[in-house]
Structures are given as structure tokens and as C-alpha cells.
Amino acid sequence: MMGSVNERTREIGIFRAIGFRxxxxxxxxxxxxxxVGLVGGLLGYLGGNGIAWAALxxxxxxxxFAGFNYSLGGVALLLSVALSLIASLYPAQKASKLDPSEALxxx
Amino acid sequence: MKxxxxxxxxxxxxxxHLIEIQNIGKDYQDGEATVQAIKQMDFYIDDGEFVAIxxxxxSGKSTMLSILGGLNHPTRGRILLDxxxxxxxxxxxxxxxxxxxxxxxxxxFQLIPYLTVLENVKLPMAITGKKxxxxxxxxxxxxxxxxxxxxxxxLPDQLSGGEQERVAIARAIVNKPPILLADEPTGNLDSKTAxxxxxxxxELNSEGQxxxxxxxxxxxxxxxxxxxxxxxxxxxxx
Numbered sequence: 447m448m449g450s451v452n453e454r455t456r457e458i459g460i461f462r463a464i465g466f467r468x469x470x471x472x473x474x475x476x477x478x479x480x481x482v483g484l485v486g487g488l489l490g491y492l493g494g495n496g497i498a499w500a501a502l503x504x505x506x507x508x509x510x511f512a513g514f515n516y517s518l519g520g521v522a523l524l525l526s527v528a529l530s531l532i533a534s535l536y537p538a539q540k541a542s543k544l545d546p547s548e549a550l551x552x553x
Numbered sequence: 554m555k556x557x558x559x560x561x562x563x564x565x566x567x568x569x570h571l572i573e574i575q576n577i578g579k580d581y582q583d584g585e586a587t588v589q590a591i592k593q594m595d596f597y598i599d600d601g602e603f604v605a606i607x608x609x610x611x612s613g614k615s616t617m618l619s620i621l622g623g624l625n626h627p628t629r630g631r632i633l634l635d636x637x638x639x640x641x642x643x644x645x646x647x648x649x650x651x652x653x654x655x656x657x658x659x660x661x662f663q664l665i666p667y668l669t670v671l672e673n674v675k676l677p678m679a680i681t682g683k684k685x686x687x688x689x690x691x692x693x694x695x696x697x698x699x700x701x702x703x704x705x706x707x708l709p710d711q712l713s714g715g716e717q718e719r720v721a722i723a724r725a726i727v728n729k730p731p732i733l734l735a736d737e738p739t740g741n742l743d744s745k746t747a748x749x750x751x752x753x754x755x756e757l758n759s760e761g762q763x764x765x766x767x768x769x770x771x772x773x774x775x776x777x778x779x780x781x782x783x784x785x786x787x788x789x790x791x
Binding site: 456457460461462463464465466467468469470546547550 | 655679680728
């Protein structure tokens, strides 16, 4: 998220210049982090289960796939979103504090 | 020291101007040295005017525009907008002020490349609490006003420079701000397109829009009602 914030300095400058509050910029970054966390968590959960299913016959003989553990999946998703949000707090804070005129260079 | 660069509102306290620029100065720190981007500027803007701020690059005119836009804290002096000292406000209040009172047309358009023309124009309304349908209608109205009704779904890089400028103008006026600031609106355009853009700005002005334009191009000034000359961080008012 830090890299994303740095890349988008100019964009954040535009947002601020057309009247977005610091809080609005924070919201944008954190919302994006939430979506990334949600999608990442979901992909991770599905991917992990897929690998487990594919790798099982290679490790154990004559055993069947244990099936999805949904509560574990829920926890994984929550953790992933929470981590993503926590990791984005500092970049979001930094983004919202950018000086709009500096972010845009000359105006 | 007597200052004779100014003849302004400060001497006529009974007249209320839309914007009063009082003793504005801006210094930048360049290593050890202090650079004065703006030494001292004093002027006023009245409601409904089309004013050009003219000067060479490096004269301080763009700095002045960003100060007028509430984007750049001056080192000295104050800006009164409807008698409100805008740099006494908190930065969040100043953001609200920009949203409601000030539309900006940036030098290089500054459109968001991954948003369509319509979405770019809607952007300033995203924080106003207007209903989605109302936002859509207002954005389409203003796109029609600048002559781009049929290009609403294009991306900015699928448009010509003149068209991108029109999108930037549409985005700047969509919230109907009383003040429109333009930084070198003809700077990146060929002379024919530049004329068309100036025509459009003039039309908006004749509909009552106050416009303050920064330029180094004397051609662009022939449409304006008043020219403020800026040189070496000071200004003189014609």
C-alpha cells in the first residue's frame, strides 16, 4: 500500500485540490486495502484448499480430501482484512497529510 | 518604506470585493537561502470578472494562483473570500471551501487516467452527498455544456488535448463554484484550439462565472476584462 500511495501522490493531490478532506483520502486508501485483503484472503483460502486436495494423495495413501473448513475460512478472511488494514494505516495517514500544492507540483 | 505598487481595496473599506488579496508574500527555503517567490501582492477580484494574471515563468503567478485556490499557505498577508480569511480556517475547512467555492483547471489537465470522462467529471461531487442520479444528470449537463456529450464514456487518453481541456473545465464547474481558477489553460494547445477554449471561458464568464486565469500568453488576455501584471514577485494592476 505504501508503494501505491507513493505512485499516486499526484492523484491524491488532485483529490485534495478538488475538495476532498483528509478523511476522504484516508477512506479511499483504507477501502482499497480492505478489498485487497478480502480478495487476497479468499484466494489464499481457496488456493490452500486446492493445494491440500491435490497434494494429499502424494503424502498419504488411500485417504480422501477433508473438505472445506468454513469457520477456519472465516477466520482467515478476517485476519487477512485486518492485517491489510493495519498495514495500510501508516500509508493512508501519510497520503492524507500530503500538501496538495506540493503533490501537484505547480498547482 | 513607502509602497507604491498597490492601489487596492484596503483603501476603500466600504466596498466589498469577492476576493481581496492583502499584502501576500511567499518565501521558499532553498537550502540555506530564502527565496521570495512572491515579494508582495495586493489586488482584488470582483464578482463576475474575468481577470488575467500575466507574467513570465518564475514571476510568482502560479504560486499566486495556488494561494488563491487555498492550496498553498502564504508566508505573509491574507486572502479574504467574501470577507472570510481563508488561511485562518483549518485544513479540512479549507478542503470544504475548495469543494464549494473554487473550481480549478490545472495546467496539464490532471484527469484521472483510469476513469472515464463522465467519472472524472463526477469526481468533485463524490463528496457532496448528492444522489447518484442527480450526480449523473449534472455531469452529463455540464459535459453537454462544453460540447462533449457524446464522449462521456471515453477514457481521457482517447481524447485530443482540446477535448481533455474541456473535460478539465467541466470537472471544475460541475459543482457550480463561484470562482474558477485556470492555470495556463491554453498552454498545451495549438492556437486554433486555444481560441476555442478561450471562447468557451468567455461564454462561461458572460453567464456570470468569475474567472481568474494565469497565463504568459498575451493572446489569451484579449478576452479578459482586466490584466494583473506580475513581475519578480510583485504585481501592478491595469
